[in-house]
Amino acid sequence: MDSPAAPEQEPRRYGRRLFLATVAGGISSLYWGKAAWDHVTGVISPVADAVSILPSGGWRIYTISGQMPQFDPSTWRLKIGGLVEQPVSLTYDELRSLPHVEQVSTFHCVTGWTVDNVRWGGVRLGHVLDRARPQASGHALRFVSMEVPYVDYLSMPQASLPDVMLAYEMDGKPLPKEHGAPVRLIIPEMYGYKNVKWLQGIDVVPQAVNGYWEDLGYDRNAWVGRSNGYGT
Amino acid sequence: MKSGYVRRFSPVERLLHWVNAAGFLFLLGTGLILYLPRLSMLVSRRQLIQSLHFWSGVGWLAALALVVALGGRRLLATARELDSFDGDDLRWLRGRGAPQGRFNAGQKINAILTAAFAILFGVSGLLLWFGEQDTRYRFASTVLLHDGLMYVSLLLLVGHLYLTLIHPATRHSLRGMTLGSVKGDWASRHHAKWNPE
Numbered sequence: 112m113d114s115p116a117a118p119e120q121e122p123r124r125y126g127r128r129l130f131l132a133t134v135a136g137g138i139s140s141l142y143w144g145k146a147a148w149d150h151v152t153g154v155i156s157p158v159a160d161a162v163s164i165l166p167s168g169g170w171r172i173y174t175i176s177g178q179m180p181q182f183d184p185s186t187w188r189l190k191i192g193g194l195v196e197q198p199v200s201l202t203y204d205e206l207r208s209l210p211h212v213e214q215v216s217t218f219h220c221v222t223g224w225t226v227d228n229v230r231w232g233g234v235r236l237g238h239v240l241d242r243a244r245p246q247a248s249g250h251a252l253r254f255v256s257m258e259v260p261y262v263d264y265l266s267m268p269q270a271s272l273p274d275v276m277l278a279y280e281m282d283g284k285p286l287p288k289e290h291g292a293p294v295r296l297i298i299p300e301m302y303g304y305k306n307v308k309w310l311q312g313i314d315v316v317p318q319a320v321n322g323y324w325e326d327l328g329y330d331r332n333a334w335v336g337r338s339n340g341y342g343t
Numbered sequence: 344m345k346s347g348y349v350r351r352f353s354p355v356e357r358l359l360h361w362v363n364a365a366g367f368l369f370l371l372g373t374g375l376i377l378y379l380p381r382l383s384m385l386v387s388r389r390q391l392i393q394s395l396h397f398w399s400g401v402g403w404l405a406a407l408a409l410v411v412a413l414g415g416r417r418l419l420a421t422a423r424e425l426d427s428f429d430g431d432d433l434r435w436l437r438g439r440g441a442p443q444g445r446f447n448a449g450q451k452i453n454a455i456l457t458a459a460f461a462i463l464f465g466v467s468g469l470l471l472w473f474g475e476q477d478t479r480y481r482f483a484s485t486v487l488l489h490d491g492l493m494y495v496s497l498l499l500l501v502g503h504l505y506l507t508l509i510h511p512a513t514r515h516s517l518r519g520m521t522l523g524s525v526k527g528d529w530a531s532r533h534h535a536k537w538n539p540e
Contacts, residue, residue: 125428137488141488171377178387221481
């Protein structure tokens with residue numbers, strides 16, 4: 112309690128302290144911010160999914176061209192070619208008639224944001240590839256987006272990880288346009304830029320080379336937490 | 344000045360305020376296009392919006408620095424006012440109504456946080472921009488800091504707009520920030536310890 116009889120204290124310079132503390136706290140949060148946020152969201156997630164209360168749902172949409180590709184089911188085809196015995200061209204319905212799988216996985220963007228527990232529905236990459244019968248000389252895959260000139264590559268061992276899939280559903284609904292309709296690659300072990308959106312082609316090639324973002328300096332092997340300057 | 348009115352904010356103080364406000368609102372608009380999927384879809388020219396956002400951010404901070412340099416000693420005196428908190432300010436913050444100076448304690452805190460946030464927006468924005476090209480500038484928490492600043496700034500802005508546009512007792516203060524002057528009797532009620540020249 113303030114006593115009215117207490118002598119009036121000299122003004123304190125709290126302003127500069129607040130200013131410096133805020134700047135220092137903000138800059139130091141570059142080192143502790145994500146760990147603290149993950150801790151907080153981990154604690155409250157049984158009650159509410161913290162990220163889903165954000166207006167963006169935790170996602171942000173990256174494109175490299177001026178226009179998002181338009182999906183037209185009557186003309187769209189997924190073409191599997193390159194070093195294969197039997198080139199394949201799948202319509203949207205044919206793709207959906209392949210054995211359906213679902214998985215829940217976490218999506219990491221190399222810029223630091225993460226969306227936990229995304230429910231993907233689609234087909235295993237292997238099911239699609241097997242139909243084209245890759246040749247032994249093919250050691251990598253090129254994923255071609257309808258968003259020109261976006262391409263990216265996976266080595267065969269990377270593409271054979273058990274949770275790699277071609278997703279045409281997200282959270283129980285057809286894959287939305289901004290997430291790569293009609294189908295995108297999902298490889299949860301790697302950062303988002305390897306998860307090519309708006310897929311239109313998969314080519315079996317001799318070896319993995321630089322894709323779109325790798326030409327701009329990002330790592331070819333985009334392991335989450337072990338590439339692009341993180342954890343190295 | 345009209346009789347019965349006293350000058351509350353100098354031209355350079357108002358210039359600083361409005362340069363900050365204009366830059367912030369433009370950055371908020373372009374930033375939300377990059378941040379909200381729904382707006383990203385509507386506009387979808389990410390490269391263009393990203394460049395606009397970045398370069399207007401650079402322009403915003405440069406313009407603020409220019410006004411501060413222009414203001415020199417006059418703004419230094421304002422900063423000293425914002426820096427100092429007396430016993431009445433602390434009582435006022437505890438909700439026990441106490442006489443206030445030209446700035447009340449809440450306005451001081453708002454101004455200080457706004458200035459600190461401008462620096463943090465600048466640092467995290469530069470890191471996001473250069474981090475896209477060079478892993479040495481990439482931190483896992485940069486985007487979190489930039490977004491967090493946006494959310495807190497938005498809260499401060501909503502409170503600020505409510506007090507300055509809607510709340511009957513305080514909305515007269517808008518005149519001080521536009522025309523520079525406020526009514527003398529309003530000033531003595533709200534800022535009793537302030538002695539306008």
